[in-house]
Amino acid sequence: MLDKHLFLVGFMGVGKTTNGKKLAQILQRNFIDLDELFVAQEGMSITDYFKIHGEADFRKKERDILRQLGDKEPAVIATGGGAPCFFDNMEWMNENGITIYFQMPYQALAQRLAASKRQKRPLIQHLSEEELLDFITDRMAYRHPFYAKAAHHINVLELDMKQLVKQLGLLA
Ligand SMILES: Nc1ncnc2c1ncn2[C@@H]1O[C@H](COP(=O)(O)OP(=O)(O)O)[C@@H](O)[C@H]1O
Ligand SMILES: O=C(O)C1=C[C@@H](OP(=O)(O)O)[C@@H](O)[C@H](O)C1
Numbered sequence: 001m002l003d004k005h006l007f008l009v010g011f012m013g014v015g016k017t018t019n020g021k022k023l024a025q026i027l028q029r030n031f032i033d034l035d036e037l038f039v040a041q042e043g044m045s046i047t048d049y050f051k052i053h054g055e056a057d058f059r060k061k062e063r064d065i066l067r068q069l070g071d072k073e074p075a076v077i078a079t080g081g082g083a084p085c086f087f088d089n090m091e092w093m094n095e096n097g098i099t100i101y102f103q104m105p106y107q108a109l110a111q112r113l114a115a116s117k118r119q120k121r122p123l124i125q126h127l128s129e130e131e132l133l134d135f136i137t138d139r140m141a142y143r144h145p146f147y148a149k150a151a152h153h154i155n156v157l158e159l160d161m162k163q164l165v166k167q168l169g170l171l172a
């Protein structure tokens with residue numbers, strides 16, 4: 001396990017970025033956030049990129065940036081919530097590392113997203129908590145089959161990263 005990337009996948013707000021940093025620290029590896037890399041390379045926020053170029057262009061760039069990671073040393077990589085659901089990104093991640101699907105109940109996800117800085121996430125920035133729940137339910141109907149191709153499925157609502165490391169034998 002240790003000589004491959006670990007790709008964290010799952011819906012917006014499930015904690016890929018926050019937990020990814022912790023996981024990388026525990027495993028003493030580099031941490032890469034696909035969204036942060038996107039912002040650094042394009043020189044603008046994801047919200048601005050969506051406004052100026054639209055989602056279709058975002059997805060193409062996101063795919064290209066993901067592919068750049070193939071020859072980097074093994075890292076913990078937090079993907080954006082949509083990345084696994086476009087092109088053959090999920091197959092590519094499965095070929096180039098270990099994929100871990102972070103899940104939690106939709107209600108908890110809606111609460112968490114409502115409390116977070118929504119302006120950073122263009123797809124949900126104008127939604128109320130109630131609308132968020134409908135949005136999550138709708139999108140997950142489409143997205144879950146992509147996420148479900150991950151090697152490991154983990155409920156992260158009450159899981160800390162030390163437990164995850166043990167559960168998956170990541171330090172073994
Ligand atoms: N274990 C946790 N408990 C409570 N809130 C959390 C936890 N992990 C993340 N959050 C919060 O949830 C929001 C989304 O987390 P984030 O890591 O950005 O998710 P993702 O990268 O999957 O979209 C943030 O506001 C973050 O502070
Ligand atoms: O689910 C999505 O389509 C998106 C998720 C975001 O990442 P997080 O999952 O880290 O919020 C970011 O890539 C962009 O706003 C689109």
Ligand SMILES: [Mg+2]
Pocket residue numbers: 016017018035078079080
């Ligand atoms: Mg994130």
